[in-house]
Amino acid sequence: AQSVTQPDIHITVSEGASLELRCNYSYGATPYLFWYVQSPGQGLQLLLKYFSGDTLVQGIKGFEAEFKRSQSSFNLRKPSVHWSDAAEYFCAVGGGNAGNMLTFGGGTRLMVKP
């Protein structure tokens, strides 16, 4: 069975500091990996996705993520956090299954200190 673990439930960083959100997955086939962001009271917005090829993928809002097959990880990074990045972030794995079903991690809530 596929699963996603986001070990950090809450993270607080100062504005301008770098950020790394962790995501570990378990998947029996080639994983397709996604990061979504959710602002309070909003739906989920796609930040970036990995299907194949270059293991470092660029997304919107200055985010990037690196796929490391040996570590079953897909960590999200940003070099300099802005106050508007405060939100909840979800990692998801899927692909290659009937219905293209996604399995989500429990989420990481990011707070940004001024």
Added chain:
Amino acid sequence: DAGITQSPRHKVTETGTPVTLRCHQTENHRYMYWYRQDPGHGLRLIHYSYGVKDTDKGEVSDGYSVSRSKTEDFLLTLESATSSQTSVYFCAISTGTGSTDTQYFGPGTRLTVL
């Protein structure tokens, strides 16, 4: 914006009453999904559809039914609502037709069962 709307956006109901949530898309995507979001659990798939009248169960389908009589509409029904079904419900569509599709989400419906 994937042209997804959900109605109602908020609903309060009583235990034992039937509830139907509607998801509407404007772009004729084949795949549609219903998820529920609960703290600490991320999003969990309830049901999905791969075409008109074609549906299948997800991870947490007990107590829910779905219908899709038109490409653009995907309905989620709680036949007899329970307090454990208090949650935020998200509809999603999947672009394309292959396993590398990307899911895009609607704005969500907050349901409270008293």
